[in-house]
Amino acid sequence: MPRAAALFRGTESFVTVGDWLRFAVSLFNREGLEFAQGTPHAGDEALALVKWALHLDEDVQPFLAARLAAAEIAEVKAALARRAVDRTPLAYITGQAWLGGQSFAVNEHTLIPRSYFVELIQGEPDLGAWLGKREPKRILELCTGSGCLALLLAHRYPRARVSATDLSNAALDVAEHNILLHRLADRVELRQGDLFGAIGDERFDLIVANPPYEPSELCDHLSPELQHEPRLALDGGADGMELVRRIVREARAHLTPQGVLAIELGGLRDAVTAEFPAVPFEWPVLADGTTAVCVIRAKDLPQ
Numbered sequence: 001m002p003r004a005a006a007l008f009r010g011t012e013s014f015v016t017v018g019d020w021l022r023f024a025v026s027l028f029n030r031e032g033l034e035f036a037q038g039t040p041h042a043g044d045e046a047l048a049l050v051k052w053a054l055h056l057d058e059d060v061q062p063f064l065a066a067r068l069a070a071a072e073i074a075e076v077k078a079a080l081a082r083r084a085v086d087r088t089p090l091a092y093i094t095g096q097a098w099l100g101g102q103s104f105a106v107n108e109h110t111l112i113p114r115s116y117f118v119e120l121i122q123g124e125p126d127l128g129a130w131l132g133k134r135e136p137k138r139i140l141e142l143c144t145g146s147g148c149l150a151l152l153l154a155h156r157y158p159r160a161r162v163s164a165t166d167l168s169n170a171a172l173d174v175a176e177h178n179i180l181l182h183r184l185a186d187r188v189e190l191r192q193g194d195l196f197g198a199i200g201d202e203r204f205d206l207i208v209a210n211p212p213y214e215p216s217e218l219c220d221h222l223s224p225e226l227q228h229e230p231r232l233a234l235d236g237g238a239d240g241m242e243l244v245r246r247i248v249r250e251a252r253a254h255l256t257p258q259g260v261l262a263i264e265l266g267g268l269r270d271a272v273t274a275e276f277p278a279v280p281f282e283w284p285v286l287a288d289g290t291t292a293v294c295v296i297r298a299k300d301l302p303q
């Protein structure tokens with residue numbers, strides 16, 4: 001029996017939205033799916049996926065006892081099979097992800113938004129702790145993917161102009177779509193290229209980067225869900241530091257004198273500190289207790 005058909009053995013009597021919602025939660029837990037790409041629990045994913053498959057409203061409560069047509073059950077089964085058999089992440093099935101209360105279009109050319117930067121853009125302390133009273137006029141976001149961080153920055157700093165770069169043209173197509181969805185085309189622009197190669201000799205008050213920072217070896221053994229994401233978005237070379245190292249070395253030439261650089265680099269704190277012992281990196285403690293983002297002032301960066 002094909003894998004997808006076996007999944008639904010014994011579900012012949014399921015007819016309501018509630019039946020399928022409950023089944024989806026059990027299925028996701030039973031199959032040991034990974035929930036590391038924006039929705040942390042089987043229940044959240046099941047709810048989002050069943051709602052999406054049935055074109056339901058935000059509040060599903062009034063419809064839990066509603067009976068489904070055979071064609072609707074087929075839609076739900078197809079969505080559940082993509083998630084549980086193909087292990088396609090929820091966001092790639094629905095084409096949508098959320099970060100910082102904002103919605104972004106995504107596809108398999110973009111990382112699914114989940115950056116720690118959302119805390120430093122919207123939370124406390126935010127990047128303002130390093131920028132002082134100065135609102136940044138020009139912001140650069142390197143490695144923009146779906147454009148989510150560039151757009152959150154543009155919302156946070158309504159007078160700033162934001163430039164966002166990526167090596168991947170396919171990712172930039174998604175970012176362009178998101179800029180239009182957020183109606184920010186007058187202040188957010190995209191550039192294609194290899195890190196600072198995309199921006200010539202321009203300077204910025206704030207540079208934010210969430211580059212690929214996983215060691216290549218680790219990328220060879222990712223969960224099936226993470227393997228759906230572009231390797232270009234995750235693989236930071238042999239030690240994970242390939243892009244981080246280039247950003248630290250090259251950023252000063254692209255910052256204004258009072259400018260600030262912030263990089264998300266996961267677990268690379270010891271590696272970056274050892275490689276640049278003269279740089280006084282600052283490490284804001286994030287909500288989960290980690291220090292996955294460093295902040296450096298322009299004057300403290302290598303010349």
Ligand SMILES: C[S@@+](CC[C@H](N)C(=O)[O-])C[C@H]1O[C@@H](n2cnc3c(N)ncnc32)[C@H](O)[C@@H]1O
Pocket residue numbers: 110111112113114115142143144145146147148149165166167168171193194195210211212213232233234243
């Ligand atoms: C970790 S993802 C971050 C995406 C997005 N900023 C976010 O936080 O969701 C890294 C991005 O860097 C891009 N990238 C990889 N190598 C690059 C390079 N050499 N220059 C510019 N962008 C690069 C990838 O295409 C990917 O979109």
